[in-house]
Amino acid sequence: MPIVLISSSPHGAGQELARQLERKTGWPLFTRQQLAEQAHDQGIKLSRLETSIVKSPVIPEKLAREKELYLAFVTAKLYENAREGNLIYFGRAGHMLLPGVSHRLRVGLEVPRQVRIENVVRELHLPPEKAAEYIDQIDRDIEKWIHFVHQQNAKDPGQYDIFFNLQNMSLSNACMLLCETAELPDFRPTPMSIKRLDDLYLAARAKLRLSEDEHTRALDLGVRAVGGVVTVTYMPRQEKAAQSISHVLQDLEGCRENLCTMAETNILWIQEAFDPKGESFKQITRLAQRWGAAVELLRLVPYKSDAPVPSPTVNRDQNQSLSSKPTEQIYTGGVEDDETEAPVDDGGLALTQEELVAIGRSAGGFTVYGGTSEVIEAVKENSHYSLVVLGDLFLEKGAETRKRQTREMGLTIREKLKAAVITADELESRFLFGKKQALKVVLYGAAVVCIYALVFHFQDPILNFLGGEIHAKWKWLASISVALFVPLVAYAYGTIAGLVLKLIDID
């Protein structure tokens, strides 16, 4: 049975819906209020985080760290409370928790504004006009919270699996519908969705443990767990303290392997099949070494259009039982690792990751089944990427379709993750120094030398044109000439400077 995540505006009917569902199903209920109390006991400054987010548009680095800690804490608590398999959670932006877990049921609830105002009048003893102001203010605050904590638009309907409007529906009927929805096979746990949940829990515990230790508390870390392997990236300036990471995670339950990579930033490389001997690998590792970046591999296995089982995002209304899915095509809920008893085709993922470990640039790797939305779900909780490289994707499609779909994926990833996205083909021209770049330096260099020689050789007439007698007659021509000439020089010389520094690995 699913984990039901209910999200509703404050002073609406979310808590009541959660209680009714608890009574009907007997599943445990966990609320944000309980969560806040437990967070306080654990020393997580939730109220400070809330106040800072609500009060100011700028989030300092330390509060961003507290946000990560809060999310890890929520994830861990949800998992622990759902140990029996089922859970009802009611709380602010609850529907945005546990990304990539396919057996969560994300529920939204809309209650008429007047009802909410009446609730506030009754509960907080405020006059109606003050209650209305209070409701508007708290809605704005929650919008800010969702924006900064989850980087999502609070009003995006795509974030919900089911949404109830209580304008013309009773709460009990909504609860009945919710019970029926929760029984649907689409929301039943699958081995892969359970695995995804386990991974989230392991990563959350690793983050919490690292935040508790005095040596690792203040570090800026990227933490991900896949199949019992915890990958941690840390900044070069924190190298000394980072020695403690492996020590801190030494006896973490469920962690069978720990990878610690020093990196100033992360590069996400998305491809269907990896080849450590290929040109793309060489180029990406060159770039990673220059930037001091760690490379995270994401193997994307797109759903085939002729496959018997399409994406769950498509088949949710088809009432298709999970048990009917062929084993090899089970929806993974996003992430899985490649550890199996029998040798499997992992698209060169393990081998490429080994190579990255060997050169000290690995930030882990995993497989995602699906499309763009599954990729975003899988990486958004750890989305500190300075660059996303899209390699060979949609290989079964024709060249034009492949190009279009890759471009569309790039645009969506750029918008959602706020990261620079390029294709592997563009790597050399944009970030590396090759023959083309050398030729460019020579040609632009010659042009720049000519321009400078001409200007300094003919100083007098030029200055006359810019500020002398000629200028007095042709003022507009002089100013337009300056406006056209200057960017030309800046572009030509700027290109040379950039390429030369690229050549010596400083960019």
Next chain:
Amino acid sequence: MHNFLVHFIHIDPAIALQVILLGFIGGVLSGFIGSGGAFFMTPGMMNLGVEGVVAVASNITHKFGKAMVGSRKHGEAGNVDKRLALSVLITAILGIQLAVWINSFLFKGGSGHGAAQGAGANLYISLVFVFILAAVALSMLRDVLRQSVEGEEGTGPSRKIADFLARLNLPPMIHFKVADTKVSVWILLPVGVATGYLAGTIGVGGFIGVPSMIYVFGVPTAVATGTELYLAMFMGAYGALSYAFQGFVDIRLTMLLYLGSLLGIYLGVYGVKVVNEKYIRLTTSVIILLCVLSRGIAIPVYLRQLGFVSMNPDWDKYFNLTSKFFLFASGITGTLLILYHVIRAHRHRSGLQKTLRVVKQASTYPV
């Protein structure tokens, strides 16, 4: 000497090298600090004998091309909110026009008074420079020191003004999609005019524009920097056109500045990636304060030229020399410190690429 060389200096190889050096230091500081670098280059050129208005004009023209190159890169990374930039620009043009008008008026107002030619504009530019940049540097220094006292738990720069303005919900509000923020037109107007005025007067509009966007408008830092560069491109273009129309742009100075600045800016930006943020702010505030001191030392010369104080004209060279010393000392020391960190980090980085793998025995981890 031709007539037009009255306000355009003669450039010999020594002067050319010094201008390139000014450009390089300005570029490094600009890349490192995230602002234009004009706070160093404009007074530096004035110390070399360039008229204040020509120094400002040549520098704003230099900024135009530089911003065009920089904003293209930011645009590719999705860091430019064009709507926000164009909204600020409309009001910023008023500010630039005001600055150009005042500068030109003061420069021409000195005609016929011998040595006082341009002294009015020089004094005015120096005074604005000293007051504005002293306020910026002291505020930055106060934040750094406050954080040091509060230790690791400090929460960044003061947000009192931002909190106050965020509570004001004055219609009409404009929504900026890329920056993902709503701003009241009544807040946008003064910020735009102030940014334009400072860009046109001393060439440092970014000192007002970037913090305003971050703290007053609530724009993410990367978008604020990218948008400011995009804005600077238009403001620079408008400033360049206006000053060129007045006949104050010395294209040779602009081109020499580029030789140093476009190389320096890359190194400065690289430095930001490898140096601690607190150290960046401390270095920045100290460098700006030394630049302010340097410009302050030059003020008595302009006061004497205008007849406000009586002073032996032979002392001018000592004032200029001391001013020049402080300016170059601050710029060179700052640049050397930044370059030291850049080189150290670069070497450190190539030597320390590693992944530590710890695989546990099956019995040691419960599954």
